Each structure stands twice: as structure tokens, then as C-alpha cells.
Amino acid sequence: MKYSQEIHSLTRIADGENNSTLTIRGSDRAITEARTLIMVGRVDVSPYAVRIPFDLEAAKRGDALVTRDGRKARFIAHTPEAREPSRVVAFVEGAPNITTYAENGRYCTIDHTHDLFMAPKPKRTIYVNLYSDGTYHRHEVEQAAIDGATNCLGSIAANTIAVAVPIEIDA
Numbered sequence: 309m310k311y312s313q314e315i316h317s318l319t320r321i322a323d324g325e326n327n328s329t330l331t332i333r334g335s336d337r338a339i340t341e342a343r344t345l346i347m348v349g350r351v352d353v354s355p356y357a358v359r360i361p362f363d364l365e366a367a368k369r370g371d372a373l374v375t376r377d378g379r380k381a382r383f384i385a386h387t388p389e390a391r392e393p394s395r396v397v398a399f400v401e402g403a404p405n406i407t408t409y410a411e412n413g414r415y416c417t418i419d420h421t422h423d424l425f426m427a428p429k430p431k432r433t434i435y436v437n438l439y440s441d442g443t444y445h446r447h448e449v450e451q452a453a454i455d456g457a458t459n460c461l462g463s464i465a466a467n468t469i470a471v472a473v474p475i476e477i478d479a
Contacts, residue, residue, distance in 0.1 A: 360426035362413025364396065372427035375400055381424055386411075393417075398424060431476045438469040450474070 359376070364386065367373055373381040384397040384406055393410035400407055400422065409415055413424035435453035437445045447453035453472035457464050464471060 360428065362424045363426055364411055364413075366426060367396075367398075367424075373398065373424050374427045375421060376419065376423040376425065377421040380427070396424075429478055431478060433474050433476050435472040436475055437471050438473065439465075440467040440469055447472075 362373075363371070367383040368386060370383070373383060375381055380401040382399045384399055387395055387397070390408075393414065393416070394408035395411050396409040396413070397406050398409060407415065407422060409422075409424055414420075415422035415424075435447045435450045437447070437453050437457045439445075445453075445456055447456060450472050457468050457471040
């Protein structure tokens with residue numbers, strides 16, 4: 309993708325019924341190109357399609373890791389005196405043994421399914437109702453937001469600007 313460095317985030321939110329919403333954030337030209345490539349099936353929009361580069365210091369602190377193919381990985385050790393590309397040791401879910409990596413998370417010199425990346429931070433969706441007096445109410449469940457904006461007669465209250473606006477936040 310020509311403008312892939314300009315894509316800030318690509319987020320997939322699934323509702324549990326095989327429906328999902330894909331949100332793309334970035335420059336206008338990058339978003340346009342990404343949408344085109346997604347429509348023709350040339351871009352992987354799986355949860356790990358946008359990968360966060362491996363960060364050795366974050367891995368040492370215990371931040372979650374994944375491989376290029378989406379398997380969970382756990383940092384074991386960093387041995388700076390070992391020869392490159394075997395200074396980082398990790399255990400990958402489903403692998404029979406520990407695996408060694410270069411300090412940049414690479415398994416070998418070419419892209420490989422075993423390459424390490426930082427796992428995306430977990431997100432959750434809240435729903436916000438906005439009112440004309442500048443107040444808002446947040447809800448954990450969409451139906452609760454809808455119910456909260458509905459008056460006792462069953463219609464949306466007159467001072468309501470927006471109902472159940474989904475907002476994705478860090479979990």
C-alpha cells in the first residue's frame with residue numbers, strides 16, 4: 309500500500325454475530341487507497357493487520373506480544389552478549405520450544421510468520437448521549453444509552469442532540 313505509513317489505525321469491532329465495523333484513521337489519501345484495496349480483497353483486515361513494531365523495552369516490562377500470524381507470545385529473556393540474531397528469547401503459543409529473535413523482533417532476515425510485534429491494547433466500546441445543555445451521559449451498553457435518552461412517553465427527549473454514540477476507549 310503506497311500510503312500505508314499514513315494509516316494511523318485500522319480497527320475492527322465485531323458484534324458477535326459475524327458483523328463487524330472497520331474504522332480506518334489516517335490521511336485522506338491513505339484512507340481512500342486503503343478502502344479501495346480492502347474492497348478488492350487485497351488487504352488483510354484481520355485484527356493483526358496493522359502491526360505495532362516490536363519494542364524490546366516494552367517486552368521486558370511485560371507488555372503483550374503477538375507473532376505476525378497473530379499467535380500470543382511471551383517474552384522470556386534478553387541476552388545482549390549473545391550473537392545476533394539470537395539475543396531475544398520468547399515462547400510462542402502452540403510452539404513446542406522457545407524461539408530466539410533479533411533485538412528488533414525479527415525471526416529471520418525476511419518477513420516471517422514468527423516475527424514478533426506488540427499486541428494491540430485491548431479496547432472496549434462505550435455509548436454516549438449528548439444533550440443541548442452541554443451535558444452528556446455515558447453507558448456501558450447501547451440499549452442502556454437508548455433507554456436513558458427516552459422519556460416516559462417512549463420518545464427521545466427534546467434536549468437530546470445525539471443518542472448512543474459509540475466511542476472506543478482503552479479497556
